[in-house]
Amino acid sequence: MGIPRLLTRLKDAGVAPFRELGRSGQAPHTIAIIDGPSFAHYVLYTLQIGSQSRNVLEPNITYAQCAAEAVRLLRMLEEHGFQIGEIFFDGALPASKRDVRLQRLAAYAAKLTVYKRIYVDKLLIAGAQDVWNIPELRRARNDLAPPPFLVSAVLEGLLETTCGFRQKVFVVPDEADRFCVAAARAALNTGQDDMGVAILANDSDLFVFDAGEQTRVIPLNDLAVREHDGATSLSGCEVWPAQLAKSLELPNLIELAWHMEQHSTLSMRECRARMNAEQKLSNDDFTAFAAQYQLTDQPHILEKLQHDNEERVLFASLDARIAELIQQVIPVQADSSSADAGEVDMFLPFLFEDPARTSAWRIGSRVRKLSYEVLLYAAGRNKTTVVEYKRAAEHVSASRLQDWGPETLPIRLTECGEAIKGCRDASCGQKRSDRSDRSHWLRLIAQMLMSDFAHEGWPFPAPRDLVGVLLSRPCRSWGLLNLSAQYQAMFYSLRMLNQILTYIRKAFGDGLKEKGFRQAVLESMDQLADMPKIEVLLEPTSTTREDEDRWSVVVESILSALDPDWRPPEELERRPNGKKRRRKDTDRKDKRATGERQSKEHKLFATNPFAALEAD
Template sequence: MGIPYLITYLRPYAELKSLAGQDVIVDGPGLCYHIHHRCLGRRTEARNSFEAAPSYGELGLATVEWLDGLRDNGAVVKKIYFDGFLPPAKIRTRLERLQRQTTQLIDYHNTHKTPGRTTPRSCETAPQSIFEGKHPRSALTSLPPPSFLVPAILEVLQSSKYYKDVTEVVPGEADLYCAKYISYHGGVVLTGDSDLLVHSLGTDGAVSFFGDVESSSEEQPGYLRTQIYQSAAIAERLGLPKTHGLLSLAFEMFMDHYGTFPKLVAQAAALKAVMASGSMFEDFCKEYTSGSEEPEVIGPSMRIFQSLDPRISEVVLQFPQLAKLAGQDAAAGNPSQDAPHVFLPFLLDCPNRTSAWEISTSVRQLAYGLLNLIVAKDQERFTVIEQRRQGKTPSTREWQLPRLSEISDACIATSDRFTELEDLHVPKTELWLAAMICQELEWSNSLDRASLSQIAMGQLSEFPDRDLDCSWDIVHFIAQMQGSYYSFRILKQILGVVMSSDEEPRLPNAVRQLSSRLECLPGFCEDPEINDMHSLYKRMKTTGLLQIAQRVVGIEEPPPIAADEGLTKPSRKKRKRERIADTNSLATNKTNSRNIFELLPQE
């Protein structure tokens, strides 16, 4: 993101100032990636990007530490904005990002026979202030960030005493709302995106970048200062027209990639490119136009929109009726007839296997279909398009949504699954893990594949109490668990929107019951992570979750799998012989399968 070299050219015009007394507006997604970068810089013992990955708990604590540092220095955090909707014009950019992430994962997989070791995180982290972090080694940045980096940090802020009331998921792009706020109220936007400099920020609006906020050793301990860019003042010093400000300079840079700074400034002052390009300049401006009115305050009954995860908000706001309720600008570019596009978070799974999102597809189908219960008939959607990795390339998958007549039965079946697990004495703390294992078993059995749940248990049984270089099988198993967990989270949050609508009195009882059941879905800190594998193994073994899940889904317990079965692939002929030998028993198991989502349409 950002305009290349814009910060480089304008840095001499920035002023080094204290943050004391400043009203601060924070670009939420930018803050998340900055915190992740800082946490990687704390790693001293990690050998690679996989081992360096911070936990969601650590990321949340580091974010609060960073924001508390601003407050302790006298800054006032007025707003923390998160994207709740990205316009269709950004689809190409997002697909390019998905391709880069896929390439990163494949390259890492090709150069690492084993992804890394599992190590207690306390041994990996060097204690230091979040404002004094070093740049991470390049070896620690070769993989994409954690899959749920942004929603995990958002969850922490929404439960924080100091930040929950200033944190919002907005029905548009966060940078537009940051710019709009300070154009009315003044203040400093903290961001990682140089695009903010180009927006109309008013006479008192300024921009600073996360990487510039530093602890000064010249002042008292903990004293923070940063480089502040006063856009209007910089434009005046450069002699740019007040009607265009830095926007004219940015457009000159966009049109002339090789011009020197003095040449570009002179052309911008004369509006050379602006006058010559006509409609091209108008298109360029659209990305930096935030509307002329101050953001509206939505009613309390629909405030739930502001608490949704960004990716979930984006699904909801592709239904025009709901977008209007959430206060979305009519010019946001929301398609009114197209199937909703969903960019699923990028899971760090094994690129040689089917996407880890696959096992929980039916849960997401149900979630998306629930929105048809609360919109006008002419706005109902019958398919949804998911963007994710499939094999070694990004993939577009279009899924059928359940018909309205099927939703009650699907909700009942989902609730019954949890009831059945409870009847088999699965502890409440393990209920979600058991449900995830059931999904994995059903999916593997339906495709005549060995269960990764069983493979992972076999491998971990060899090293139950010490660190190990884990396999890609274990990595994929964890990714499946995370994808399953997040699919239930999508279902929970969409149910929250449905239950908050005016249609609530007319909803089927099954919808209400499922919503109540999902209220106890744990937060991201309890989501399975790779460094939790030892405790996860002990929990599964102690409670017999694998055996219980096999019983629930109607699959006979298979013979034990050797610990190294997932590490060395049997020959194709051997696998074929094994499949032929097991044909009868597998066929019997499939006939008796009790897949709770089999009533939903597939592709």
């Protein structure tokens, strides 16, 4: 999250020079240790520079592009003499950063609201064709939060066995920056004498850590590749924190960084002068600030993960936010106090949705609650409360989930696995080789999504709109955008359940005491095990009219199963005598047919979010 303008002020002071870092074809000269979240955002940054903007509401970079670009950039570094060491992804953020995270979520929500307001205002003036020519609107779109699953998609791309970086990836039970520092120190102690060490990141906090006298920090966003004489060179800025501290006659840069954070308009030299003029800092705020830049058990945990590949892979298979949830319930760090906490936090990804509507995270809430319950049950923490943070209008809401039902959990989890199996067997037959097929998962998620619509008493969307979302077509209206966000919410909720079940099975193994619960975990995990990657389920695909017609039939069958009174829109448009219905009659019929009325089935959905799969 960093210190404001730190890199800019270091550049102004002449201690972050821009220079050549390597040439194409050069032998390895530097071990590159990479901050994963920074790298993921750098991937997005490079793609946005070269992208052609589309006249649609949502950003136009796909997750598949991000995954491919991540691999390309790492190979580019290798080509210019960097040997890829470790790539670290956050697996937990300290509780002290909760307020900062909430502020960031609120800022994302406010920017989304501003974007919609500008769009609506400019649409009235310019019309649908010309509205995207207005620079103010394009700037507002570029200022939005990054794609919600960006970091996870990049992580998945690097874990592909074909890309060659799978063994380099670590999801760690802390912030990535501390592990980057721990890895840099270890590399200096065990590395070759002729190899330097560089941490590649955009997090300015890494300029403050003491990562060793021969370690430099290279900001990712400043990297530039230039061609000359048939070859290429890689250039960028570099900062040598330990050497900078030595030149300023300081033991480290922590106190200087404190002053630079407190006085964001002062230069580095002015802040250094303040250190000479003021008394030695000893207040509680400075003590807490300094503690952020000290390593505790990170070197020990890193060594363990480096030597225990099974545990490394176990953590690397988790999304950062899910890993953070698990770490709060089942701590890896020895000094963690979360094991006794009465509440644990779940920061849901910020979805690109209609800010005027109910949060899209209303969808999938019952699946997520089942996930939390499974995790807490396995850890023996049935009295713990889970606090979900998500957008609410222009603000952030906190939903407290508790009142678990441990007595019935094994039964409900078994029903979950059976329902998913029944749905998938009906749609793809019994062959397991068919189960990872994208179309079968799209159908499953669509059924779960519409089940939640029925449970909430919401009108079903038009079949053509749901088909468009399933096929990841560009969204040209806020209604479609919101439906797409709801689809993503259901997808992520199922993904969460899958990852938690997998983690519990591998972490606890036969240590799960209750036989019924252990069997339910195995059965449900088996049905979710083939869930495709983010880039597969959320990737736009080219389709034919026949494909769209086929999906329309699938969607209509889903809606009919959820509400026997539902009828396709074209049937509602005409009377039996062939004449068109009056609008009033059509609206009345639509309301009756779209799931707004409560039914016996809805009561079943309230207790079992997977009941809709059995109803089809």
